[in-house]
Amino acid sequence: MSSRRKGSLERINLIFSDAIKKMGHGKEFLSHMLMFYxxxxxxxxxxxxxxxxxxxxxxxxxxxxxxxxxxxxxxMEGELIKKINSFMGEYMVExxxxxxxxxxIYGENNSLPDMNIGKEINKVNIDDNELKIIEDGLSFIxxxxxxxxxxxxxxxxEKYKKYRKxxxxxxxxxxxxxxxxxxALCSNCRREKKLLIKKSIRNLLIDMPWARYCDVVKDISCxxxxxxxxxxxxxxxxxxxxxxxxxxxIDMNLLVMLYKSxxxxxxxxxxxxxxxxxxxxxxxx
Numbered sequence: 001m002s003s004r005r006k007g008s009l010e011r012i013n014l015i016f017s018d019a020i021k022k023m024g025h026g027k028e029f030l031s032h033m034l035m036f037y038x039x040x041x042x043x044x045x046x047x048x049x050x051x052x053x054x055x056x057x058x059x060x061x062x063x064x065x066x067x068x069x070x071x072x073x074x075x076m077e078g079e080l081i082k083k084i085n086s087f088m089g090e091y092m093v094e095x096x097x098x099x100x101x102x103x104x105i106y107g108e109n110n111s112l113p114d115m116n117i118g119k120e121i122n123k124v125n126i127d128d129n130e131l132k133i134i135e136d137g138l139s140f141i142x143x144x145x146x147x148x149x150x151x152x153x154x155x156x157x158e159k160y161k162k163y164r165k166x167x168x169x170x171x172x173x174x175x176x177x178x179x180x181x182x183x184a185l186c187s188n189c190r191r192e193k194k195l196l197i198k199k200s201i202r203n204l205l206i207d208m209p210w211a212r213y214c215d216v217v218k219d220i221s222c223x224x225x226x227x228x229x230x231x232x233x234x235x236x237x238x239x240x241x242x243x244x245x246x247x248x249x250i251d252m253n254l255l256v257m258l259y260k261s262x263x264x265x266x267x268x269x270x271x272x273x274x275x276x277x278x279x280x281x282x283x284x285x
Contacts, residue, residue, distance in 0.1 A: 033149070033150075033153065034052065034055070034060075034084065034092065035052050036149055036153075037087065037149075038051070038052050040087075041083060041084055041087050042073075042080070042083075046069075046073070049064060049065050049066065049069040050062055050063070050064045050065075050069050050070070050073055051063050051103045052103065053099055053101055053102070053103045055092070055093075056191070056195070057195075058091075058092065058093055058094040058095065059093075059094070059095045059096075059097055060084070060092075060093045060095070060096050060097070061097050061098075061099045061101070062096060062097070062098050062099070063098070063099060063100070063101060063102050063103055064098055070098040073096070073098075074096070074098065074240065077096050080096065081093050081094065081095075081096060097233060097236075098236060099229060099232065099233065100228075100229070100232055101229060121156065121159045121160055121163045122159070124159040124162045124163050124166070126155055126158055126159060126162075130158060131155075134151060134154045134155060134158065135151070137154070138150060138151055138154070164178055167180070167181070168181060169181065172184075172185050172186035172188075172189050173185060173189075174186075174189040175188070175189055177189075194226075197220060197221070197222050197226060198226065198229075198230055200219075200220050200222075201216060201220055201222060201226060201227055201230045202230050202233075202234065204216055204219065204220065205227075205230060205231060205234060205258065206234070209234075209254050209257035209258045210257045210258075210260075210261050210262050210263045210264075211261070212261050213227045213228075231258055231259075234258055235255055235258050235259055235279065236279075238251050238252075238254055238255040238258070239255060239279040242255070247269075247272050247276075252272065252275075253267055255275055255279070256271050256272055256275045259275050259278065259279075260274070260275065
């Protein structure tokens with residue numbers, strides 16, 4: 001990379017983080033901007049194969065279209081985290097986790113099957129006075145590409161606020177935030193509830209790694225996808241800690257139990273070999 005190109009990127013990064021700080025936006029806005037600038041952070045080629053899925057408590061979940069890409073970026077985790085935080089001007093990410101959950105299409109809301117919430121929000125009008133307020137708030141940003149991106153995000157944010165008022169959103173039963181009339185909890189509280197479910201699933205799988213969904217659901221109200229996601233996370237963590245040559249370790253046996261859903265007394269050499277073939281890209285070198 002030429003010094004001119006590097007200097008240009010550094011300048012953009014400084015402007016970006018300075019703009020975000022001056023505007024005083026929260027973590028949710030920063031997460032959206034991270035998704036928007038992902039190709040610039042990791043490079044266009046990498047971004048075609050590895051995409052951000054979500055941010056949860058400083059953990060960035062990524063989806064890779066092939067295990068080789070997940071392995072490549074896993075080896076660069078420390079460098080990538082440093083690059084993301086530097087670009088965003090915030091300590092946003094402290095851990096990167098690869099998941100098989102694919103990124104959602106922007107503006108799509110799977111919880112509302114009869115309505116695309118993105119299209120509904122776009123129908124909300126923003127008057128000239130509101131647009132001028134947004135423009136004036138961005139007057140200090142000199143980089144045109146950055147200004148356009150934040151301008152669009154600010155307009156969407158204003159439309160979303162109006163949309164909530166028009167559709168009579170109500171207070172969450174757990175906190176003071178607004179939520180759609182069809183929900184009892186706001187998105188934050190629903191997220192917290194989901195995280196508690198995930199933690200419960202994870203703890204159960206640690207105690208009984210051979211458990212299938214039919215076993216887990218007896219104790220925890222959850223979906224099969226939630227169980228599978230936690231299994232995948234645990235399996236990837238185990239695979240990254242061990243060597244494919246270390247077939248007798250506790251971690252190897254735990255990996256086989258999670259992947260094959262078999263109790264310890266039914267583990268065989270054949271099952272271990274099949275597991276190694278599946279996770280050959282994830283094993284620590």
